[in-house]
Amino acid sequence: MRDTASGPRVLLKRLRELMQEPLEPQERLDRIVRDIASNMVAEVCSLYVLRADSVLELYATEGLNPNAVHLAQLRLGQGLVGTIAASARPLNLSNA
Numbered sequence: 001m002r003d004t005a006s007g008p009r010v011l012l013k014r015l016r017e018l019m020q021e022p023l024e025p026q027e028r029l030d031r032i033v034r035d036i037a038s039n040m041v042a043e044v045c046s047l048y049v050l051r052a053d054s055v056l057e058l059y060a061t062e063g064l065n066p067n068a069v070h071l072a073q074l075r076l077g078q079g080l081v082g083t084i085a086a087s088a089r090p091l092n093l094s095n096a
Helices: 008-020 025-040 079-087
Strands: 045-050 055-062 073-075
Touching: 008 025, 025 045, 025 055, 045 079, 055 079, 073 079
Parallel strands: none
Antiparallel strands: 045 055, 055 073
16 A cells, blocks of 8 residues: 555645746756656656657656766667657556
């Protein structure tokens, strides 16, 4: 059973609060992935943005090398992230 202090409603409330805080865009993204990882008890949480040239660019991460932010890129269909982005469907794996 999940602790009530870390359930989906608590996460959504926290994300709404983060969106209202006067933060720089990168700091906001960093805090979003950190809060999601913490709430979901995940070792890694990353946010990729699909650019106009169909490349996914790493914009924020918790658990991966922070130096890879804005440098790591994947094409649609490439790797796990690219495959999920290409299908636009969630994927739940216990050992991704």
